[in-house]
Amino acid sequence: MVGNGFDYDYLHLKNWPFNIVPDDESIKYWAGRKKLKQKVDQIIRRASRIPSSRLTLFWAWFGSGKSHTLRHIEWRCKNEKKAYRSILFTQFFQGKSKMYLIFINL
Numbered sequence: 001m002v003g004n005g006f007d008y009d010y011l012h013l014k015n016w017p018f019n020i021v022p023d024d025e026s027i028k029y030w031a032g033r034k035k036l037k038q039k040v041d042q043i044i045r046r047a048s049r050i051p052s053s054r055l056t057l058f059w060a061w062f063g064s065g066k067s068h069t070l071r072h073i074e075w076r077c078k079n080e081k082k083a084y085r086s087i088l089f090t091q092f093f094q095g096k097s098k099m100y101l102i103f104i105n106l
Contacts, residue, residue, distance in 0.1 A: 017029075017031075021067065022067050022068040022071045022072075026068070027068060027072050027075045028072075028075055029072075030072060036065075036069065040069060040072065040073055043056055044073060044076055044077065044080075047077065058070060
């Protein structure tokens with residue numbers, strides 16, 4: 001039995017891994033979504049090689065894993081032995097908006 005009152009033994013899980021806000025433990029792991037994982041690996045490789053600033057946008061439906069992906073990238077950059085420049089993760093706004101507002105908010 002897990003602290004939240006649910007039993008996940010039949011799934012071979014200690015805790016429910018799908019939090020709305022990813023916690024510091026879950027961001028260490030990546031499961032499935034091989035094409036997205038390849039893109040994440042590419043983003044991280046480029047971040048270590050490109051000397052100039054770079055803006056990468058993640059735009060997707062609610063619950064599609066944007067926060068987990070960003071926190072996973074952040075965790076990897078902090079824990080890999082390569083030197084990375086400052087990496088900023090932020091949420092600019094919610095809802096429908098015009099694309100130029102992204103740049104105004106930077």
